[in-house]
Amino acid sequence: MLGRTAAGLYWMFRYLERGENSTRLLDAGHRISLTHSSAAPNEWASIINAQGSGEIFEQMHRGFSANNVINFILRDKANPSSIASTISRARENGKMIRTALTREVWEAANESWLTSSNVLSRQIGLKGLPRVLNHLRVQSNAVSAALHGTMLRDDIYNFALIGTFIERGESIARLLDVKYYVLLPTASHVGSSLDNVQWETILRSAAALKSFSWLYGGDANPAEIANFLIFDRRMPRSITFSFTELLSNLNSLAQQYGFKCSCHDMAQEINAKLVNANINSVMNGGLHEFILEYLEASNSLSRQIEKDYRFYD
Amino acid sequence: MGRELKFFDEMYGMSGSRCRAPYRAYNKWIKNENLDQLSRQSKEAEQYFRRTGITFSVHGDETDTERLIPFDVIPRIISSKEWEFLERGVKQRALAINMFLNDIYNRQEIIKSGRVPKTLIKNNAAFVPQMVGFTPPGNVYTHILGLDIVRESSDVFFVLEDNVRTPSGVSYMLENRETMLRMFPELFSQIPVREIKNYPRKLRQCLAASAPSIGEKHVSVGVLTPGVFNSAYYEHCSLAEQMGAELIESQDVRIIDGRVAMRTTEGYKWVDVLYRRLDDHFLDPLNFDPRSLIGIPGLMDVYLSGGITLANAPGTGIADDKAIYSFMPEIIEFYTGETPILKNVPTWRCSEPESLAYVLENMTNLVIKEVHGSGGYGLLVGPTANKRELASFRKKLKRQPGNYIAQPTLSLSTVPVLTRKGLAPRHVDLRPFVLMSPSKIEVTPGGLTRVALRDKSLVVNSSQGGGTKDTWVLE
Numbered sequence: 001m002l003g004r005t006a007a008g009l010y011w012m013f014r015y016l017e018r019g020e021n022s023t024r025l026l027d028a029g030h031r032i033s034l035t036h037s038s039a040a041p042n043e044w045a046s047i048i049n050a051q052g053s054g055e056i057f058e059q060m061h062r063g064f065s066a067n068n069v070i071n072f073i074l075r076d077k078a079n080p081s082s083i084a085s086t087i088s089r090a091r092e093n094g095k096m097i098r099t100a101l102t103r104e105v106w107e108a109a110n111e112s113w114l115t116s117s118n119v120l121s122r123q124i125g126l127k128g129l130p131r132v133l134n135h136l137r138v139q140s141n142a143v144s145a146a147l148h149g150t151m152l153r154d155d156i157y158n159f160a161l162i163g164t165f166i167e168r169g170e171s172i173a174r175l176l177d178v179k180y181y182v183l184l185p186t187a188s189h190v191g192s193s194l195d196n197v198q199w200e201t202i203l204r205s206a207a208a209l210k211s212f213s214w215l216y217g218g219d220a221n222p223a224e225i226a227n228f229l230i231f232d233r234r235m236p237r238s239i240t241f242s243f244t245e246l247l248s249n250l251n252s253l254a255q256q257y258g259f260k261c262s263c264h265d266m267a268q269e270i271n272a273k274l275v276n277a278n279i280n281s282v283m284n285g286g287l288h289e290f291i292l293e294y295l296e297a298s299n300s301l302s303r304q305i306e307k308d309y310r311f312y313d
Numbered sequence: 314m315g316r317e318l319k320f321f322d323e324m325y326g327m328s329g330s331r332c333r334a335p336y337r338a339y340n341k342w343i344k345n346e347n348l349d350q351l352s353r354q355s356k357e358a359e360q361y362f363r364r365t366g367i368t369f370s371v372h373g374d375e376t377d378t379e380r381l382i383p384f385d386v387i388p389r390i391i392s393s394k395e396w397e398f399l400e401r402g403v404k405q406r407a408l409a410i411n412m413f414l415n416d417i418y419n420r421q422e423i424i425k426s427g428r429v430p431k432t433l434i435k436n437n438a439a440f441v442p443q444m445v446g447f448t449p450p451g452n453v454y455t456h457i458l459g460l461d462i463v464r465e466s467s468d469v470f471f472v473l474e475d476n477v478r479t480p481s482g483v484s485y486m487l488e489n490r491e492t493m494l495r496m497f498p499e500l501f502s503q504i505p506v507r508e509i510k511n512y513p514r515k516l517r518q519c520l521a522a523s524a525p526s527i528g529e530k531h532v533s534v535g536v537l538t539p540g541v542f543n544s545a546y547y548e549h550c551s552l553a554e555q556m557g558a559e560l561i562e563s564q565d566v567r568i569i570d571g572r573v574a575m576r577t578t579e580g581y582k583w584v585d586v587l588y589r590r591l592d593d594h595f596l597d598p599l600n601f602d603p604r605s606l607i608g609i610p611g612l613m614d615v616y617l618s619g620g621i622t623l624a625n626a627p628g629t630g631i632a633d634d635k636a637i638y639s640f641m642p643e644i645i646e647f648y649t650g651e652t653p654i655l656k657n658v659p660t661w662r663c664s665e666p667e668s669l670a671y672v673l674e675n676m677t678n679l680v681i682k683e684v685h686g687s688g689g690y691g692l693l694v695g696p697t698a699n700k701r702e703l704a705s706f707r708k709k710l711k712r713q714p715g716n717y718i719a720q721p722t723l724s725l726s727t728v729p730v731l732t733r734k735g736l737a738p739r740h741v742d743l744r745p746f747v748l749m750s751p752s753k754i755e756v757t758p759g760g761l762t763r764v765a766l767r768d769k770s771l772v773v774n775s776s777q778g779g780g781t782k783d784t785w786v787l788e
Contacts, residue, residue, distance in 0.1 A: 002565050003576045095541050098366070099554040110366050155578065257579050309578040313564065 003310035006159045008097035013163035015090035019083045020140045021171040028204035044069040050178045051081045066126050075120045084120045100156050108146040112139035158249040166302050169242035177291040206237050227279035261308035270297045321466045321726045322738050335392040338504045355386050358492050383780035385730045389762040396786045400756050402655035407458050407747045410632045412648040414454040418444045428643045441628035449626045450523045451751025456624035458747040464726040471658045477632045479590050482761040484548035489783040505788035507758040513555035522750035523622045524585045534558040537589040539607040568611045572620045586622045593627050635684045635718050664715040672719040679719040740765045742773050759784030
């Protein structure tokens with residue numbers, strides 16, 4: 001396929017994943033505001049930071065009110081990571097590469113854009129938020145289902161999933177980073193349980209609350225949560241799971257095309273580091289440092305993929 | 314519909330009540346249909362088009378919007394005998410146009426014979442000097458043509474326009490048929506309609522047949538598009554997809570070793586035939602308009618050295634020209650030795666003083682068009698123009714007479730459309746599509762029927778509110 005088509009696939013699915021993650025962040029924040037209104041402003045702030053949009057928000061708004069944050073994350077065109085922006089960009093990319101998509105995937109993505117544009121065209125308050133989030137979730141699921149149900153498992157599929165999993169890994173990494181102060185064991189409070197509200201938020205944002213509770217019961221400690229979201233291979237949104245899928249798709253490409261590239265070596269290196277690490281080594285070395293290293297590596301890898309597969313001239 | 318009609322209606326003739334033969338089977342079916350139900354199905358079709366993204370984009374000052382081309386569910390039906398006549402006429406004209414182009418860019422016999430004035434070619438912006446002395450593979454210049462045909466009565470047809478540059482609309486023809494098949498499958502089991510779904514395969518065969526001889530056995534075909542912002546982008550995608558060709562933009566290719574190569578994930582791969590959906594000016598910034606960002610620098614050099622086939626060949630635009638149009642009867646006779654099967658609309662060339670005088674005298678009865686215009690813009694419809702429009706056009710005519718031709722208004726035939734009040738007649742035209750390869754000329758049965766949706770309107774262009782219908786040629 002054309003390098004430009006690979007780029008379009010990669011970005012379309014990165015943007016779709018980005019939008020989905022923002023939906024979850026917002027959902028988690030929404031619950032906090034409902035149950036712990038005093039903690040709300042801090043929660044809204046951390047959501048904005050998890051998205052990486054702190055600076056832009058501060059330029060436009062004073063203070064983190066529910067309304068400001070909700071609309072900033074959902075609809076603000078000035079926010080390149082807003083859900084409206086990501087859906088729009090996903091569709092732009094989709095349009096450019098529509099010959100590579102099955103009819104079902106294209107129609108699901110197109111329909112998603114049409115209906116979501118409508119839903120997001122008006123101001124949304126706390127009251128209307130659940131309905132909107134539900135709508136977005138349904139649309140996102142429709143595209144996913146079409147992708148996995150109808151696309152041939154060839155290079156087209158691989159590039160779509162590479163985009164998805166690069167974005168997913170980075171998204172969870174950023175979420176953990178924003179919340180790391182909550183997850184750090186403080187010297188004077190060794191052994192104390194975490195603030196319920198906080199760890200619930202983290203897990204909800206990663207759609208992991210139920211799975212975690214299932215595995216670990218009521219008691220949680222920071223190491224377990226971080227471990228779950230970084231290393232657990234069963235958890236579809238963990239960093240390790242995402243990276244494993246990413247690697248698998250890169251290897252499929254190598255097999256289909258009959259040659260390997262620098263990105264494969266890079267990916268192997270990163271994978272080896274993940275395999276050899278564990279939660280203790282991470283907590284000892286510093287969670288924040290680990291996350292930064294991961295984000296940098298992921299970024300370099302994505303740029304190498306762009307080069308190796310000739311996305312741009 | 315039961316009273317005497319002013320125009321020939323293809324379903325009811327002039328009587329307004331007696332159904333013509335080609336429509337009888339359909340008429341039986343529609344008599345038993347609930348028109349409200351049909352209206353609802355119509356709206357569903359619209360939703361389907363929107364969901365599939367069968368839109369064309371319009372670039373306004375503020376926003377880029379995507380519009381649907383309205384689709385009417387009542388088919389336009391042509392009998393096999395009517396089609397046989399049309400097909401012969403279309404083939405004859407297409408062949409003559411191709412031979413004209415070959416002549417104009419080589420020996421210019423038709424000019425030497427005095428049938429066509431040299432000035433028409435010499436000063437023509439669409440004439441591409443680089444093509445002089447070059448012979449494209451198989452001598453084919455016009456791989457794809459779309460002739461616009463109108464009808465005045467049961468056996469009077471006129472060719473209104475020859476579309477030879479980058480004729481469009483074929484994707485709508487295909488989608489319309491798909492839609493009708495899905496909405497009314499029972500109709501197709503009752504009425505024998507000729508197939509058109511092979512068009513993409515035939516298009517590819519036609520293009521591949523003109524590949525340069527240096528290519529490999531498997532011919533690599535690409536569709537060159539200006540990109541997502543082009544109004545016909547949907548068609549570019551649709552055709553590329555259906556014929557298994559790569560959809561290429563200028564940024565995807567490089568000239569390597571005198572050939573065109575596209576940048577793929579596996580390295581650079583050759584392109585043998587390029588179906589280019591760009592006008593000549595934009596094709597190659599090194600050889601044509603240097604401002605073009607959508608063309609391929611040096612493409613013309615590759616083409617002229619036999620490294621790639623371009624469809625349609627550069628320079629075909631000269632046959633698109635309304636001034637050349639007026640010479641078409643002579644052109645057909647000159648190259649085929651036959652009388653034209655399909656008539657030309659009588660045309661007055663305002664560049665000629667006598668014609669100009671006539672036109673100025675009779676403005677209110679004529680349709681006056683710009684020689685280099687397209688898409689229904691820049692024309693004056695005399696009978697419906699107001700005093701101000703007439704006065705301003707008169708000024709334009711006097712200032713640049715060579716820029717205009719005039720034709721009598723035609724009594725375009727109508728076909729019923731589905732309105733809120735039931736069936737009502739609306740004016741239509743027909744664009745059959747022709748595929749030309751070194752050894753054959755094929756015309757797809759039917760083509761695109763465009764319909765002026767507003768009552769009494771004669772404007773069928775999609776960019777000005779026209780719609781389309783499915784066209785049936787009966788077996």
